[in-house]
Amino acid sequence: MIIILGLLILCVQGLNEVKVSFNEIESPVSNIYWCGSSVVFTKDDETIEQTHQESRKVLFILTDKGKIWRSADYGSTWLDETKSWEKMEPENKQLQFESIHISPADSRVIFFFGSNGISYKSKNCGRTYTRFTHSEDLYDFKLNKMDPQWIMAFKDKPCGKNDINCKDFYKKSIYVTEDGGETWKSALNYVRDAAWDKLLQYQLIPDQRIIVCHMKEGKSVISYSDDYFTTIQTMQENALGFFQTSHYIFVLTTGEDGETGYELLIAPAYLDKFQPQPVQLPIPLNQHTFTILDTSEGQIFLSVSHKEENQRLTNVYVSDFRGFKFTLSLLHNVRSLDTGNCDFERILGMEGVYVANVFDHQEVEKSKSRSSITPATLELYKKTFISYDRGGQWHPLKAPEIDSKGQEILCSGDCSLHLKGRTEANQNPLYSSQNAPGISIGVGNTGLYLTQKDHEVNTYLTRDGGHEWFEIRKGSHMYEIGDRGGLIVMGQDDKPINQIIYSWDQGFSWEEVKIGDKEFEIQNIVTEPSNMEQKFIIYGQSRSKENSLKGYVIALNFQTLHQRVCSGAWDPTMPESDYEFWIPKNFESGKCLFGRKIKYIRRKREAQCFNQEEIDKKFFIETCPCIEDDWECDFGFYRKIEGGPCVPIADKFEEDDTPDLLKPPVNCQKTYMKTQGYRKVSGDYCQGGIDLSPVETPCPDLVTNNTSQNNTQIPINDQQQPTINKPQIKNTAVSSIKPSKPNSYLWYVVAFLGVIVIILLFKEKIINLFKSKPPQKSSSYMYKGNYEQLKLFSGNDDDDEAGN
Numbered sequence: 001m002i003i004i005l006g007l008l009i010l011c012v013q014g015l016n017e018v019k020v021s022f023n024e025i026e027s028p029v030s031n032i033y034w035c036g037s038s039v040v041f042t043k044d045d046e047t048i049e050q051t052h053q054e055s056r057k058v059l060f061i062l063t064d065k066g067k068i069w070r071s072a073d074y075g076s077t078w079l080d081e082t083k084s085w086e087k088m089e090p091e092n093k094q095l096q097f098e099s100i101h102i103s104p105a106d107s108r109v110i111f112f113f114g115s116n117g118i119s120y121k122s123k124n125c126g127r128t129y130t131r132f133t134h135s136e137d138l139y140d141f142k143l144n145k146m147d148p149q150w151i152m153a154f155k156d157k158p159c160g161k162n163d164i165n166c167k168d169f170y171k172k173s174i175y176v177t178e179d180g181g182e183t184w185k186s187a188l189n190y191v192r193d194a195a196w197d198k199l200l201q202y203q204l205i206p207d208q209r210i211i212v213c214h215m216k217e218g219k220s221v222i223s224y225s226d227d228y229f230t231t232i233q234t235m236q237e238n239a240l241g242f243f244q245t246s247h248y249i250f251v252l253t254t255g256e257d258g259e260t261g262y263e264l265l266i267a268p269a270y271l272d273k274f275q276p277q278p279v280q281l282p283i284p285l286n287q288h289t290f291t292i293l294d295t296s297e298g299q300i301f302l303s304v305s306h307k308e309e310n311q312r313l314t315n316v317y318v319s320d321f322r323g324f325k326f327t328l329s330l331l332h333n334v335r336s337l338d339t340g341n342c343d344f345e346r347i348l349g350m351e352g353v354y355v356a357n358v359f360d361h362q363e364v365e366k367s368k369s370r371s372s373i374t375p376a377t378l379e380l381y382k383k384t385f386i387s388y389d390r391g392g393q394w395h396p397l398k399a400p401e402i403d404s405k406g407q408e409i410l411c412s413g414d415c416s417l418h419l420k421g422r423t424e425a426n427q428n429p430l431y432s433s434q435n436a437p438g439i440s441i442g443v444g445n446t447g448l449y450l451t452q453k454d455h456e457v458n459t460y461l462t463r464d465g466g467h468e469w470f471e472i473r474k475g476s477h478m479y480e481i482g483d484r485g486g487l488i489v490m491g492q493d494d495k496p497i498n499q500i501i502y503s504w505d506q507g508f509s510w511e512e513v514k515i516g517d518k519e520f521e522i523q524n525i526v527t528e529p530s531n532m533e534q535k536f537i538i539y540g541q542s543r544s545k546e547n548s549l550k551g552y553v554i555a556l557n558f559q560t561l562h563q564r565v566c567s568g569a570w571d572p573t574m575p576e577s578d579y580e581f582w583i584p585k586n587f588e589s590g591k592c593l594f595g596r597k598i599k600y601i602r603r604k605r606e607a608q609c610f611n612q613e614e615i616d617k618k619f620f621i622e623t624c625p626c627i628e629d630d631w632e633c634d635f636g637f638y639r640k641i642e643g644g645p646c647v648p649i650a651d652k653f654e655e656d657d658t659p660d661l662l663k664p665p666v667n668c669q670k671t672y673m674k675t676q677g678y679r680k681v682s683g684d685y686c687q688g689g690i691d692l693s694p695v696e697t698p699c700p701d702l703v704t705n706n707t708s709q710n711n712t713q714i715p716i717n718d719q720q721q722p723t724i725n726k727p728q729i730k731n732t733a734v735s736s737i738k739p740s741k742p743n744s745y746l747w748y749v750v751a752f753l754g755v756i757v758i759i760l761l762f763k764e765k766i767i768n769l770f771k772s773k774p775p776q777k778s779s780s781y782m783y784k785g786n787y788e789q790l791k792l793f794s795g796n797d798d799d800d801e802a803g804n
Contacts, residue, residue: 343421
């Protein structure tokens with residue numbers, strides 16, 4: 001009896017501990033892949049998500065030495081697949097792999113491409129494999145999203161003499177296969193870059209469509225083909241490259257002489273109707289680099305490096321709803337010269353919230369006028385700002401008042417919170433999850449600027465979308481969010497460790513877990529991409545006695561900690577519910593964002609339970625009247641980072657060719673729409689309230705030539721008191737030809753008598769007209785128009801998001 005009781009106690013204790021599985025591999029992890037969490041594309045249907053229960057926990061690792069490891073139990077144990085394959089090779093030939101690719105057409109299909117022309121593939125996440133060979137020269141494999149057997153790759157080819165098409169950057173050839181790599185055929189030479197069309201899932205797009213930048217008759221062009229270049233359709237000449245998203249295609253062009261600067265063109269992503277328009281920027285300067293920051297919310301955020309001596313300085317522009325006209329959103333955004341990445345992050349799980357780092361404007365101006373301030377010196381003057389209205393206005397991050405140990409943080413005046421961005425943080429820039437709305441984690445410091453000293457940074461968390469931040473731990477950490485925001489796992493990344501910490505209450509309290517006897521440098525913490533699991537993978541590295549790098553992979557299973565499942569999601573207002581309603585706010589703490597009140601259902605911070613509810617967590621409440629936050633600066637206007645009204649951009653950039661957008665058009669007739677310096681934020685649903693839209697204004701010649709027009713009043717919008725929008729009838733055209741006052745009474749009498757005569761002559765017809773019912777508008781037509789407009793300019797481009 002005592003023995004049985006003792007075993008029972010051990011079992012209970014075991015169930016209340018985090019399960020840790022420690023594994024050592026031959027070299028550090030290069031990347032990790034989940035096999036079987038599927039996304040399947042079908043023609044004319046929405047994307048179908050299929051989860052294959054028998055394979056969703058299969059993981060693959062590619063190491064720095066090109067070896068393949070497989071785990072069928074979510075990382076608890078690992079099998080060296082490369083060693084197994086080498087045993088079947090003649091004379092035990094050594095194998096080395098360069099890349100792993102999971103098919104976007106079927107995530108159970110996975111390819112392992114070798115550097116020596118020997119590759120493997122599996123159609124069931126590694127339960128069985130097929131060996132195949134190909135040319136050793138093939139590289140950069142790209143899989144088709146409609147058929148898992150279709151692959152495109154590249155091969156470099158030498159140039160012939162006097163070949164006008166064989167130029168630098170155009171020495172690649174496209175090869176394609178339709179049998180999963182068994183046989184390959186050459187498709188096109190003189191290629192710079194190519195990609196499968198991202199709209200292949202639509203019925204009108206052939207499954208084989210490829211977009212390519214290549215040389216044609218000595219000129220660089222953008223083309224596409226639906227039959228592996230048996231026929232080819234040229235889209236744009238003098239083009240240097242392209243980038244396609246689910247909504248747009250961007251094309252970079254240059255002058256015919258190749259020396260007249262660059263121009264960025266944009267068009268809808270549907271290539272059959274390719275009619276590109278030049279991106280309209282308010283600053284007519286020579287552009288050097290373009291970076292597409294985000295297109296996921298119907299607008300385009302574009303980073304442009306102008307003729308700045310310091311190429312780390314860029315300006316961020318945001319488009320209108322059509323994607324053509326861009327207005328200045330942010331000056332002096334931080335950009336990496338090595339990768340081209342910018343410190344610009346979208347907060348996932350929330351609408352229209354962005355965080356960015358900029359160089360202090362005053363210090364930038366000093367650097368332009370004083371040679372003593374070098375580009376390296378500017379690194380000392382980086383600040384972090386947040387926007388709640390898609391880049392319309394930017395605000396400093398509020399610094400926390402106490403630190404993670406309960407001590408007061410001395411931070412006053414211009415002091416605020418600053419966070420590392422992707423230009424300097426390897427694996428731990430600002431991080432958020434689509435399935436954990438409101439929660440973000442970052443590494444940084446409080447003060448006037450972002451510190452350059454690693455020992456001065458700490459780790460911070462917000463759970464309300466960036467309004468209030470908490471210091472949750474001293475020092476720099478790697479982090480991951482799981483269980484839909486209910487579980488956070490962190491490990492210190494500025495020194496070797498053998499333990500990690502975790503929190504069930506979003507950083508309010510922490511527990512420690514020993515993950516091994518050896519200390520190692522942590523590289524990353526990951527969980528399944530859905531962020532819904534209670535299982536995590538940690539991988540890192542350390543040097544052996546032979547001075548070689550060893551890799552470590554640790555699996556953590558938290559499912560044994562809490563057997564109770566969260567309850568009460570159907571009514572978060574109940575006191576016993578583990579859930580709560582949360583309403584996002586704008587910077588002024590108003591509960592309206594983009595003209596709507598939205599509420600989320602999420603787990604309470606203090607509820608320690610398994611958050612397995614798969615429910616729609618976002619609900620619409622009501623539409624709001626327009627406020628100033630619903631308006632952003634119009635084309636040709638900008639707002640200072642410190643705030644204030646939108647002012648003409650010509651006041652900032654004293655360029656001779658900067659247009660004055662307050663002037664009337666050249667061929668002004670009667671009236672024109674004069675901007676007030678604002679336009680409504682794209683996708684904003686507000687109604688009534690403050691109206692900052694353009695005002696109908698009489699043309700200057702009419703004001704000058706007609707004295708009566710001088711008394712015409714232009715409506716003035718009172719921003720202090722919201723008003724209901726009503727159509728306003730202007731008297732500009734009529735008043736300009738108004739007869740003199742003595743004759744006006746005679747005209748009124750004649751007009752009145754004319755109306756009486758018409759009524760008497762057509763009395764019966766007028767009576768019948770009012771008895772009949774007016775024709776009704778087609779409700780289906782009106783709905784269709786609204787639906788298409790929303791469909792075209794809204795949605796989510798998962799493939800365009802900046803990863804964390």
